[in-house]
Amino acid sequence: MSAGKPGKVSAALKARVEAGTLDADPLQANAAAALDRVSAELSQTKKSRGLLSGLFSSAPEAVRGAYLVGQVGRGKTMLMDLFFDQVSIREKRRVHYHEFMDDMHQAIAAFRKSAHGQGDRDPVAAVVKPVLAETRLLCLDEFQVQDITNAMLLGRLFEKLWAGGVTVVATSNTAPDHLYENGLNRQLVLPFISALKAHVEVVELDGPTDYRRLKFEGEAVYQFGTGPEVDAAMDRLWLKLTGGEQGEATVLSSLGRSIAVPQAAMGAARFGFADLCEKPLGARDYVRLSHAYDAVMLDHVPQFDRVRSDASKRFIQLVDTLYDRGVKLAASFAVPLDELAQDSKTKAEFARCVSRLVEMQSAEYLAAGHRETPVET
Template sequence: MPIRLSERWPEVSSDRLLSECVPPPRFSDVRFETYRPGPGEPSQADALGVLRERGEILAEPRRERSLWSRLRGSAPVAPEKPGIYLDGGFGVGKTHLLASLWHVSAGPKMYCTFVELTNLVGALGMRPAVEALSAYRLICIDEFELDDPGDTVLISRLLGQLVAAGVQLAATSNTLPDRLGEGRFQAIDFLREIQGLAAHFDVRRIDGPDYRHRGLPVAPEPWPDALVEKAADERPDASCDHFVDLHHHLAELHPSKYGALLDGVGTVGILDLRELTDENVALRLVVLADRMYDRDIPLITSGVPLDRMFSPEMLKGGYRKKYLRALSRLIALANAVTDH
């Protein structure tokens, strides 16, 4: 009997939210040595070099160096800016580099997405969050987003206090491929919104095609309903939900619980996938897609093809970058399933 996500009601404590602030399983084994800059993409090799240099510094235990060691130059020289920001399009390896930096760094350290960080601050409260996170030497923030001014102001306040406490920061963001300057406005917006923090960040642009779609079709053909249900019955720990039931259930859960919703799930099956026209429903599906991608959970769907899940109007709107990221990830998860 397949799992019904729409019948699960997970509870997630703030302690769990904090303890889960590590790279997702699909990035647990990545290292700088496994990153392969694309041929003809010098910005990727440049970003790798910059992150390696920071990793050498952060690999050392946090301590005050003696005058003699500084004169001898026996340890790497600290960067001028405490923050590094990787700006680029989809699937160019920014998360790979960010997770690699986390892996080589000495603790205490933290890794989360922007959404997970806002959820954490909401769960803990601003003052307790500052107190807890000030103890970290490095905080890595994947997928920094600027489409919610309230969240941006909240995190800007938090990061300002963390930088003042001596915390090193590393962040990434996806950008819109058709924006002027190939998405450079995303980095500019980031710097403008955090104002006082602007001088603390070294912004690096990473160019290149989306590696997840090299040689792959835009989207796989949807499965018939009966085959989705059959596969969910046969696969261990598979879930199977009607799309309407699933998105109604997501509306009743805080997004911070979407990861726990997937606990123990090995494959996600969705029946009767439909084109979305409601932004609220679409944004919840984006968060679920991120949590599925973090856990590398294969996806089987019937209904409309995945590349038609978001309406043309949505793909032209203010949340376009989120929807494109979700499509890129969902298609990769769906292409991981080959037997039907």
């Protein structure tokens, strides 16, 4: 990155500001510059590795990553989107922090049950090895240490990732010094926190404006009825949610399967009802979706009867998952909420779902951030 010339992340951010998609924000500009530095250094080490390949067997030193911290709605996810899209290396992976840690715990459990795990081999080293083989950049969304099982694993796991040359970029609502605050045996996590701060640049994004809240301010997130007027209203809301971007089709990976996303932009995803509720998707798929996006738009939710039993069950599960995570839902319904279920059996199944749908259009729900753990019901 030459002097005076903005990096790719800064350029992409500036283009959105100039197009009116985003408002200029000096904290976001500062974070983009930090991400440009990470991207440039990763690109440089990529060239160095190519030149020195075969001469040295040791892993390269990890590029110092970045840790974007701030309250909800300050643009962390949007900046991560720009960074991940712009960074030039292929060996990159983006995953929600909790999903990554769950994968590691499951891999460790599987290793211990295997023949390889019966001796003195270190299970953490064993499960990190395939990660190192295919990952030089690990992007973690919503880094948040909340339970003792993750807290106990963090130090050994990330020590081996960094030693293996993996660069970590993360977003979080919590500054490193406050991770696992008041947690059980927190003193055991302090060495990891010190190591984290040594391996990442902490970038604060705590400006006064909650951009996520502004997307929904004054908007009716539900439309009722069918036809071009309803579709046009949904199109207008979509463009407000995405800052004027139509979005692009993408794919989410979930337990080795692929979830097609017809439109995605600026932390929002848009689906037709059939895309999510008439395909063989399950709870884990909806959890994956809730981790990937702040807002979900669902077009053409029908009225339900017993003929649509499977679709209605998936719809209820989808709403429960989005609600538990605090994800915002915009949707068009063929009929009013209290008429979604046609017969008495379906109405009984829909009672809680309708109650949650009512709450999810409230100003209080729309103003709140993501929930880290499912709420009690």
